[in-house]
Amino acid sequence: MQIAACAVASALCAIVAPPVHAQPASVTIAGSLQSELGCPGDWDPSCAVTNLAYDASDEVWQGSFSLPAGAFEYKAALNGSWDLHYGAFAQQNGANLALDVAAPRTVKFYYDDAMHWITDSLGSRIVTAPGSHQSELGCPGDWQPDCLRAWLQDPDGDGVYERTTTALPAGAYETKAAVGESWDENYGAGGVLNGPQIAFAVAEDFEPVTFRFDGATNELTVHVPEPPAATLAVGAVAALVVTARSRRRRSPNE
Incomplete structure (x- = not known):
């Protein structure tokens, strides 16, 4: 039934079901922390000990590691080599990311291959926008703060976390x-x-709906497109007609 519907309305299906993003074979946290975690040496993209795991429900690579106190640096190396890797500001071949661990603790790392953003739970605030819209994004349910399909990201490091989606049907949320x-x-x-x-x-x-969180004020705002001018004009005329009729009904002379 769905295939037949797509054959009839292929344009609509293209909007509703965009192509699936092809994920890398592996993502490794490669850096000066690897020997602390059991790798033979540091900066080894082939050491699977520091591989992240892909969570298909979140569409994010992630992994937690227990680190000693210290100052470390790292990058995200894809497919077990340095041929393709990402560093600071989600840049390919970008600068190392710094990780300062004041005391022994568990640190969680995150990598989104769609945005190429690599970060960790110490270097960034992990901000999500849970709500009544999450099931439309593919989350198991609504109001789930741990579903990273609603993860707002800050790859440029300006303290403003954003995410834009085109997955929401019309409605109130x-x-x-x-x-x-x-x-x-x-x-x-x-x-x-x-x-x-x-x-x-x-x-x-x-x-397109954009969720924007300002890390300085902790304020989340949601931005949706304004209706076209023609729609606004029609709405304004309709409002005037309704208002005029309402006033006529309340007129004491009738």
Whole structure:
């Protein structure tokens, strides 16, 4: 049934079901921390001990490692070699990322191959936008702060975390910002800690919706396209007609 529908409306299917992103065979955290984690040496992209695991439900490579105190550097090496690797600011062949561990602790690393952003739980705030829209993104359910399909990212390091999606059908939704993949630290309307939910509406199916979290103010905003001018004009005329009719009904002379 779905195949037949796509044959009839191929353009719509292209919007609803975009091509699947081809993931690398492996992603390795390669750097000066590898010998601390059991690799024969450092800066070894072929050492599987520091490989990240791909989570298909999140569409993100991730892994947690127990590190001693120290100052380290690392990159994300793809497919077990240096032929393709990413560093700071999600740049191919980019600079090393610094990781300063003040005391022994577990650090979680994240790599998104769609954006090529490699980061860790110490170097970045891990911000998601859980809400009533998440099931439309492919999350198992709604209001799940640990579903990284709603992960807002800051590859340029300016402290503003963003994500744009075209997966939402028209409708009314609510969201909040959560930090650290849990509800322990969350922000609602106006950047208020544990504040109220943020309402937003999508006017047209699958139009681009951008979630933006300002790390300085902890405020999450949702940006949707404005209706076309023609739609606004028609809406304004309709509102005037309704208002005029309403006023006529309330007129004491009738």
